[in-house]
Amino acid sequence: MEWEYLVKLTKILLEGLQVSLKIFILTLIFSIPLGIIVSVLCMSKNKIISAFTKIYILIMRGTPLLLQIICIYFAPYYLFRISYNRFIAIIIAFSLNYAAYFGEIFRSGIESIPKGQWEAAFTLGFSKIKTFFIIIMPQAIKRVLPAISNEVITLVRDTSLAQVIGVTELFSIAQKQANFKFSIIPLLIAGLIYLIVSMILTLIFNYTEKKLDYYRG
Amino acid sequence: MKVLEVKEINKSFNKKKILENISLQVNEGEIVSIIGESGVGKSTFLRCINGLEKIDSGEVIINNNLVKNRISKHINLDIGLVFQEYNLFPQYSVLENVTLTLIKVMKIKKEEANRIAKDLLTNMNLAERVNAYPFELSGGEKQRVAIARTLATNPKIICFDEPTSALDPKLVEQIFKIIKELSNKGKAILIVTHDIKFADKISDRIIKFV
Numbered sequence: 001m002e003w004e005y006l007v008k009l010t011k012i013l014l015e016g017l018q019v020s021l022k023i024f025i026l027t028l029i030f031s032i033p034l035g036i037i038v039s040v041l042c043m044s045k046n047k048i049i050s051a052f053t054k055i056y057i058l059i060m061r062g063t064p065l066l067l068q069i070i071c072i073y074f075a076p077y078y079l080f081r082i083s084y085n086r087f088i089a090i091i092i093a094f095s096l097n098y099a100a101y102f103g104e105i106f107r108s109g110i111e112s113i114p115k116g117q118w119e120a121a122f123t124l125g126f127s128k129i130k131t132f133f134i135i136i137m138p139q140a141i142k143r144v145l146p147a148i149s150n151e152v153i154t155l156v157r158d159t160s161l162a163q164v165i166g167v168t169e170l171f172s173i174a175q176k177q178a179n180f181k182f183s184i185i186p187l188l189i190a191g192l193i194y195l196i197v198s199m200i201l202t203l204i205f206n207y208t209e210k211k212l213d214y215y216r217g
Numbered sequence: 218m219k220v221l222e223v224k225e226i227n228k229s230f231n232k233k234k235i236l237e238n239i240s241l242q243v244n245e246g247e248i249v250s251i252i253g254e255s256g257v258g259k260s261t262f263l264r265c266i267n268g269l270e271k272i273d274s275g276e277v278i279i280n281n282n283l284v285k286n287r288i289s290k291h292i293n294l295d296i297g298l299v300f301q302e303y304n305l306f307p308q309y310s311v312l313e314n315v316t317l318t319l320i321k322v323m324k325i326k327k328e329e330a331n332r333i334a335k336d337l338l339t340n341m342n343l344a345e346r347v348n349a350y351p352f353e354l355s356g357g358e359k360q361r362v363a364i365a366r367t368l369a370t371n372p373k374i375i376c377f378d379e380p381t382s383a384l385d386p387k388l389v390e391q392i393f394k395i396i397k398e399l400s401n402k403g404k405a406i407l408i409v410t411h412d413i414k415f416a417d418k419i420s421d422r423i424i425k426f427v
Binding site for chain 2: 075117119122123124126130134139216217
């Protein structure tokens with residue numbers, strides 16, 4: 001009986017994991033390119049653009065993600081009486097928040113590349129965009145990969161915040177089951193699932209770091 | 218034939234004049250060295266004519282084209298620069314360091330680019346090192362890759378920033394031969410150096426910045 005319950009519970013939790021993974025993957029798809037744009041805007045010579053970007057980063061990093069999710073979902077309703085899909089709100093909130101973190105990570109990576117690399121590319125006729133994507137970014141990514149992997153693993157755990165506006169994901173299902181059964185087991189299994197996902201990601205990042213180890217500099 | 222003509226260029230940093238009315242001419246096949254103490258603006262001059270610094274006034278004419286303030290949208294590939302630090306791209310192999318410009322900038326097909334690059338690298342005695350990465354190379358090898366990379370765009374004039382500063386005497390002899398050979402092939406050469414002995418030995422003309 002107990003064993004049957006555990007199997008059923010795990011199945012339910014894995015359904016929740018699907019939602020969590022959807023949030024996770026969509027957030028990465030949007031926040032990484034957005035993060036690259038944020039890093040470029042932050043380094044802009046135009047003071048207004050760079051100041052505006054820095055304020056955005058400050059707000060995103062300086063306020064709880066929980067509050068940001070609530071604001072992004074409820075603000076349109078309070079301001080314009082418009083309500084929209086909760087899942088979309090979660091993706092917007094997560095992407096905006098993580099783009100700020102990724103932006104700062106990319107900026108530090110890009111700024112750590114010696115100026116001589118830009119100059120060599122320039123004298124060889126590379127445009128700024130080509131220099132950025134062909135010469136600078138590959139080097140910067142290698143340097144910031146450990147920091148990126150930290151953020152990505154944090155994102156796995158942060159997906160549980162989606163429940164604050166009623167998106168049913170892994171952790172909210174575990175909580176419901178725990179309350180329903182007066183048992184801590186569902187929460188422990190959920191914890192184990194988060195741990196396994198994090199382990200898989202750690203392995204992927206370790207492999208990627210090793211792959212990029214073919215050169216120094 | 219004139220390949221480089223610099224007319225009265227001026228450059229200041231924070232109101233401090235670094236270059237004042239500098240004029241210079243380099244002809245095809247000629248080797249010109251600029252010597253002078255640190256801080257007199259030798260490297261700044263090289264950076265200005267290569268478009269890495271904007272000049273305040275004056276004219277830079279490369280292969281009969283006026284290039285006032287070269288910016289990234291308008292690049293003149295008739296001039297090339299071999300940096301003191303070489304500035305090779307670490308994530309690319311020796312061969313890729315040379316083919317990258319051919320493929321991405323000059324839009325030459327990969328097979329053709331590989332052929333051109335291998336020829337250039339063979340001329341630099343680097344045929345065995347095409348698959349190595351910059352961190353695996355010695356200082357002299359890095360410099361020769363940097364020269365091959367610069368030659369990929371087939372510039373009319375090649376500038377060298379302190380080409381002997383990190384080399385032992387044997388390698389200085391090697392770079393001497395390479396520069397002489399380039400000049401014999403008609404390339405105009407402009408060298409900035411502290412090494413007066415080297416400048417004396419290699420140059421057709423020496424200009425002293427004070």
